[in-house]
Every structure is written in C-alpha cells, then in structure tokens.
Amino acid sequence: MIVRCGRCGSQFDVPGVGRHLCPVCGTPNDVRAAGNGEGIQAPPQPLPPEAPSPKVICPGCGYKFIVGNIEVAPCPNCGEAVTVAAEDLPAEEGEEE
Numbered sequence: 001m002i003v004r005c006g007r008c009g010s011q012f013d014v015p016g017v018g019r020h021l022c023p024v025c026g027t028p029n030d031v032r033a034a035g036n037g038e039g040i041q042a043p044p045q046p047l048p049p050e051a052p053s054p055k056v057i058c059p060g061c062g063y064k065f066i067v068g069n070i071e072v073a074p075c076p077n078c079g080e081a082v083t084v085a086a087e088d089l090p091a092e093e094g095e096e097e
Contacts (some may be wrong), residue, residue: 003031058082 005012005022006029014020017033053066063077072081
C-alpha cells in the first residue's frame, strides 16, 4: 500500500496498517484500515478559466500590455494613447460573435 507522508508529502510503500516512519523525513505516519467508502466524496470540478485580458501593442514604442474593456488606453511605457480594437475585447455575455 502506498501512503503519503503528512509532513513532507513524499509517497512511500508500507506493508499494511500500523505506524510507519517516513523514509525521507522520519515522521511517524499512522496508517489505518480503509473504510467502506461512506463519506468519501470526489472533489468538485474546477471552474472554467476566465477569458484572458486583451493585450495591445503600442504603435509608438512597441510595448505590449494588457488592457481592460476600454476604447483607448495610455501606454504605460511612453504615455501614447493606444486605440483598442473591438476584436481585442472579449465578447460580452449574451452577444453573438
């Protein structure tokens, strides 16, 4: 049976139920008999990733930076006003692409 150390997280093989020392850090780990599975639940599914923020390139200095949902953004490098194209912005919910 393979168990994971509660302190260092390394996995190691044990012959069965009992108290076993971790071969990496020496921490005693109590191994108990497995139950019948009641009360064990699968973890929830992760949330879908959010759409990435749009990036634009400053025509004046070539600096690439992230912008929000705005029409014109000042370049953080040179201060030039950069127009954000509509295709760079993420689609609003309910809108068709």
